[in-house]
Amino acid sequence: MAAAKAEKKAEGEGGEAPKKGGKKKLILMLAPLLLLGIGAGLWFGGILPKLLGIGGAHPEAQAEAAAQAPPAPTPAFIDLPEIVSNLNVPSGRRASFVRLRAKLEIADSTQVPAVTEAMPRLVDLFATYLREVRPDELRGSAGSHRLREELIARASVAASPARVTDVLFVEILVQ
Template identity: 30%
Template sequence: MADETTEPPEKKKGLGLIGWLIVVILALGLGGAGFFATYSGMADDLLAKEEVPHPVADAKGPEFLELDPMLVTVGGPGSLKQLRFRAFLQTAHEGADHVPDLQPRILDIFATYLRALSVDMLEDPSSLLRIRAQLLRRVQLLAGPEAVSDLLIIDFVIT
């Protein structure tokens, strides 16, 4: 004989018609309230961006100090190779008045550093960035980190 115990079918779980009607009414009500709050200006304080003061750009632009060209003997004793080097220093507008007075000392620091490098390192194109960073660091130690912001190498020729 067959079991005659039949279970009642399970009810579907969900919101049903009344639940969906409530969701739609709430969505329309909240959307309308949000529109009214932004349109009337009530939400301006919440949506306003904080004003960040932007630095005023100088009309003059950056200032550059041209260093005297240098001719440095490289390659150790008895070497005939020479490095022709010319550069500019980008200086700050304020507090950099003393940098032109330091030019002889800057040139001495540059010549001393460049003489200590091997010719192979000077001829390697990828080492120019490292050399530039080292020279800039030495100038900033001498003149102050705020006085000189960049070093622009114009000539870097080994003959």
């Protein structure tokens, strides 16, 4: 009996063995999570990449690279002469005309002389295209968008090697 009482005392009052190292297990499980959280905070805060030298050059190296890089080309705008053209109408209907004033946007301002030399070709291509357009094709924003896309394609061909990035309408009048 004395042995049974001693055994009960060792097991505890609930009949279970006493827990040994419960706090140690908790610390061993939470320590990696805590370290991981601190590391993530330092990484996304930008402190850890700076300490490790990861994620970009030093400010002096960035300044040198910016000084050595060629300047970005500046766009330029060139006025097109006013184009008045008759539109393609079915026979028996009243004649219809379009008056177009536009500007060409080119990617590099150093290409302005090349585009101005090609201006007669540009005007001819635009007028020829406008003669084939029907009045109902120019109605609404979708018609303007289609016209712009067609004129950009023709301008890119005519002004090559200069790159025409957009045709900006100043005035479109359909009568």
